[in-house]
Amino acid sequence: MNIVFDLDGTLVDSAPDLMIASNKMLRGEGLEPLDLATITSFVGNGLPKLVERVLRARGIATSQFERLYDEVRDFYNAAPADESKPMPGVMALLDKLKADGHRLGICTNKPEEPARLMLNLLGLEPYFDTVVGGDALPEKKPHPAPLNLAFERLGPGARLYVGDSEVDAEVALAAEVTFAIYAHGYRKQAIDGLPHDFRFDHFEELGPIIDTLPEAETAA
Numbered sequence: 001m002n003i004v005f006d007l008d009g010t011l012v013d014s015a016p017d018l019m020i021a022s023n024k025m026l027r028g029e030g031l032e033p034l035d036l037a038t039i040t041s042f043v044g045n046g047l048p049k050l051v052e053r054v055l056r057a058r059g060i061a062t063s064q065f066e067r068l069y070d071e072v073r074d075f076y077n078a079a080p081a082d083e084s085k086p087m088p089g090v091m092a093l094l095d096k097l098k099a100d101g102h103r104l105g106i107c108t109n110k111p112e113e114p115a116r117l118m119l120n121l122l123g124l125e126p127y128f129d130t131v132v133g134g135d136a137l138p139e140k141k142p143h144p145a146p147l148n149l150a151f152e153r154l155g156p157g158a159r160l161y162v163g164d165s166e167v168d169a170e171v172a173l174a175a176e177v178t179f180a181i182y183a184h185g186y187r188k189q190a191i192d193g194l195p196h197d198f199r200f201d202h203f204e205e206l207g208p209i210i211d212t213l214p215e216a217e218t219a220a
């Protein structure tokens with residue numbers, strides 16, 4: 001079947017490098033760094049939105065956005081995977097899914113350039129037939145267009161989306177695809193309040209869930 005994954009907080013614990021890039025920018029402005037929990041709470045709506053939230057948290061005028069966004073982006077593109085790691089069990093799951101013949105894709109709100117760099121540095125890129133980044137289309141998740149594009153690129157077949165956040169629950173609903181939510185990502189609300197078909201606490205639980213899904217039917 002066709003399986004599309006979210007990236008930050010789902011496949012990869014990526015917040016540490018987002019924090020480092022943001023804090024390099026803040027240090028350059030003579031401002032205090034932000035901690036990991038704060039930066040983690042800013043992830044999920046794309047890098048421009050994260051930078052916007054960083055500026056707001058440190059009382060920086062929005063007129064400075066373009067210059068400071070470029071700084072964070074350049075710091076991040078230079079080191080997107082120094083401290084970031086695949087979530088526990090991800091590599092074993094991807095090996096199994098590839099061996100079982102599934103087609104895999106990524107739909108992330110992270111811009112495509114750092115997304116691909118990070119995947120490459122972590123050895124994840126070969127598993128994926130497509131990567132749709134947050135700057136691939138004018139719309140970002142939770143708009144269904146990027147997720148639909150990822151599935152269209154994978155071709156016909158049953159569809160499963162795997163993500164970690166409010167944004168992912170919303171986009172799955174909008175795109176009318178089966179949704180599995182990872183319980184230990186960057187979500188802010190309780191899982192029970194988010195629409196989902198499956199939840200899992202460890203990636204070793206996801207293989208058996210996928211094995212129960214019908215292969216043939218094409219999602220609407």
Ligand SMILES: O=C(O)COP(=O)(O)O
Pocket residue numbers: 006007008009042043044045046047107108109110111134141165
């Ligand atoms: O907010 C981001 O930049 C990326 O987040 P996502 O991979 O969870 O979509």
Ligand SMILES: [Mg+2]
Pocket residue numbers: 006007008009010044163164165185186
């Ligand atoms: Mg995510």
